[in-house]
Amino acid sequence: MGETMTGVYLPGGSAVRLASVPVPVPGPGQVLLRVGASTICGSDLRAIYREHLGAGPEAYQDVIAGHEPAGTVVEVGPQVRGLAVDDRVVVYHISGCGRCADCRLGYQISCTSPERAAYGWQRDGGHAEFLLAQARDCLPLPPELSMVDGACVACGFGTAYEGLCRAAVSGADRLLVVGLGPVGQAVGLLGGRLGAPLRIGVDVSERRLAAALELGAIDHAVTVDEADDAIAELTGGAGCEVAVDCSGATAGRSLAVRGTARRGRVVLLGEGARFDVEASPLLLHRQLTVHGSWVTSTHRMAELLGLLARWQLHPEIVVTDRFALADAGTAYRLADAGDRGKVAIIPN
Incomplete structure (x- = not known):
């Protein structure tokens, strides 16, 4: 692991910017993931890539883009229970306060606390080699499913x-x-x-x-x-x-x-x-x-991951195009054309 990594930013105007940034260090309750796949969502195109339309939950804060990541734990911060190095996980893409009624039900998407931050919107997302995630936002990725499968579940299939x-x-x-x-x-x-x-x-x-x-x-x-x-x-x-x-x-x-x-x-x-x-x-x-219906809950997403493994249904079948991190600009242009399937960025 190097001291820096490449991250993808969306400045608006249908542009993509790549920048070298420090590899984050996990703090209490956090894990560092090596990103295995990070797919592009239509919401990214609508509200960030073309122009910054969002306010409130959809406000883009000039962070690393990508709210559909899956990856492997490479470092565990203090006070983390239930996750270990080499665990494969899907990241539920909204990190809530963890205390309100919505968060307790697993619907962090509906958290109204100022602490709420969506990956790729208000906190760094998955379009990078590494991702700093809250341990409570990570769901086990069954061994039957690939990293691209997991990324597709992180938002779209969920x-x-x-x-x-x-x-x-x-x-x-x-x-x-x-x-x-x-x-x-x-x-x-x-x-x-x-x-x-x-x-x-x-x-x-x-x-x-x-x-x-x-x-x-x-x-x-x-x-x-x-x-x-x-x-x-x-x-x-x-x-x-x-x-x-x-x-x-x-x-x-x-x-x-x-x-x-x-x-x-x-x-x-x-x-x-x-x-x-x-x-x-x-x-x-x-x-x-x-x-x-707006996104899903952590409980429902975990249920779906288990069903997909049981059904032998691989969400990655909807992926038509895969790109390296360096080609993120091409990936976004293709996704924005509107006639393809899912477009995936494979950072590592």
Whole structure:
């Protein structure tokens, strides 16, 4: 281990800056990880890479980017219990205060304390050779799963699983997925493992529709223009019992609502834009339940890691491109093009 390492910063304006910084030393309750993989999230692109849009929880504080890391413990700080050198872990990407009701439930994402800091947003993230993490944010990575698998779970697959659990998806539920980026692909893949007998995917990109079909994330690929008629035809006019919007677009959310069966459940996962539907005819009269779902909890993420190992489902199948740390600029440009799968940075 050297005294310095390379870190990736996102100054805005669709730029990437690499800098040499000291390798951190773990303090009480902290561990130092050698990063095995760190994937790029759509939220990074939307709120940091293009321009710094965020305030509050989404405010970028000029730290090393990357909030989807997995790695191996190389040094343990004082007062750490349950972690040792050579342990493989996934990092839950928000470090909360650890004391509030949300943190005690494992939903550090919802912590409102000034101490709350997201990796890659307000504290250094995974786009570097090493990462300083709070031990309580680290979840064991099963030996059956790769580092890239773990990085995909750190946000995207964890977010998808939380949404499906909120809707209690089972073999009784046909599933509509609107938006087939990496999170949408994760929703389809996990929904199939949870028993959904029919999975319909909608996207504006023919490439992403084809990729989702090839991965086995959906059973039917539908373009936006034909979506309403196709959903009706595939479900005998009833719609799907569960619809998950991963597009984050106002039109996508409206489509998800329209494609949901009476007394069905709608889950909103995609960030941004507005939720704008006619309440009486589309929600009230059809008696729909709408869930807003933001990331997941440490408990749910740990549960998912165990299920993935049992199912022999590898999240890395949604990764289409892998880059070295030195090529982070190329990685972000490709991810921002919007028609690829998950893009991973492999620092070591």
